[in-house]
Amino acid sequence: MTHEMPKLPYADNALEPVISQQTIQFHYGKHLQTYVNNLNNLVSGTEFEGKTVEQIVASAPDGAIFNNAGQVLNHALYFTQFTPDQRSAEPTGELAEAIIRDFGSFAEFKKKFNEASVTLFGAGWSWLAADKDGKLHITKEANGSNPVRAGLTPLLGFDVWEHAYYLDYQNRRADHIEALWKIIDWDVVEKRLLT
Ligand code: MN
Numbered sequence: 115m116t117h118e119m120p121k122l123p124y125a126d127n128a129l130e131p132v133i134s135q136q137t138i139q140f141h142y143g144k145h146l147q148t149y150v151n152n153l154n155n156l157v158s159g160t161e162f163e164g165k166t167v168e169q170i171v172a173s174a175p176d177g178a179i180f181n182n183a184g185q186v187l188n189h190a191l192y193f194t195q196f197t198p199d200q201r202s203a204e205p206t207g208e209l210a211e212a213i214i215r216d217f218g219s220f221a222e223f224k225k226k227f228n229e230a231s232v233t234l235f236g237a238g239w240s241w242l243a244a245d246k247d248g249k250l251h252i253t254k255e256a257n258g259s260n261p262v263r264a265g266l267t268p269l270l271g272f273d274v275w276e277h278a279y280y281l282d283y284q285n286r287r288a289d290h291i292e293a294l295w296k297i298i299d300w301d302v303v304e305k306r307l308l309t
Contacts (some may be wrong), residue, residue, distance in 0.1 A: 117153050117167065119146065120190040128198040132293045137281045142193055145277055149185040149258075156182060157306065171262045184258030188239055188288035191306075192271050197299035209269075216250040223252075230254050231272045231291045242270040244307055269306045270298065 119190035122142060127135035153170075156179045157163045162170050167190070204214060204220045223242075226277035231240040234254050241253045243261035250269075253261050261268045272294060279290035 117150050120194055122193055124196065124198050129196055129297050131282075132297050133196070133280045137279070140281065141273075141277055142189070146186070146193070147190045149182050149189065153179070153182040153186050168262050171260050172265075181258045184255075184260050184263075187260050187262065187268075188258060188271060188273065191268055192273055195299055195302050196207065196297045197271060197302075198297065200297060200299070202300060203295070205300040205304060208306055209307050210248055212244075212248065212250055212307065226252055227270075227272070228288070228291055231274055232288050234274050237275040239274065240272045241266075241268050242303075244266050248307075267306065270303045273291055 119142075122138075126142070129138065133141075146226035153167075155166075156240060157170070161177070162174060162179055162183075165173075167183045167187040169205055172179040174183060200224055206208065210220065210251040213220055213223045217226065227240060227242065230252050234240060234256075239255040239260070241255060241261050243251050244252055245251060245266055251261075251266060253264070253266065255261065255263075260271075272291060274287060274291075279287060283290040
């Protein structure tokens with residue numbers, strides 16, 4: 115299998131002012147393209163050729179193949195979880211029920227998720243993920259890892275590598291994190307929980 119770029123479900127300037135066109139052009143167009151190219155080159159002729167990124171992230175030893183597969187998976191989920199036409203500021207339906215069950219309220223979930231995102235030291239990701247019983251967890255992943263590594267299903271991910279926000283927010287990671295809540299496509303996140 116050749117790993118490919120995910121298609122953006124919006125124009126590259128449609129998420130402004132939360133994420134600028136310039137950031138999309140670098141983050142999606144350059145950083146993610148490099149991870150995809152690296153992964154295709156690295157797996158060629160190895161036991162990981164022909165495997166999905168999920169399979170690679172779950173099973174590859176620490177190293178370049180795992181790092182690049184993790185970043186291909188992370189960014190495919192990341193760039194497809196946003197919408198310029200957010201229908202509701204909060205999730206609804208079964209996702210909302212699960213969040214209330216496991217965190218008490220959406221406000222409490224958001225507070226914990228923001229804390230995880232802001233306090234993650236260095237480069238990495240914060241994720242909302244579901245375990246095999248459907249219970250929700252917030253995880254902090256260093257560098258390019260993903261909850262799939264621990265057998266969880268990733269639902270919503272915030273990229274806290276500086277390349278995700280530095281052009282628009284410089285050192286103000288917390289401001290970027292707070293703004294991201296305005297562009298989440300909760301239907302996409304709920305589908306990941308239910309499938
Ligand atoms: Mn990134």
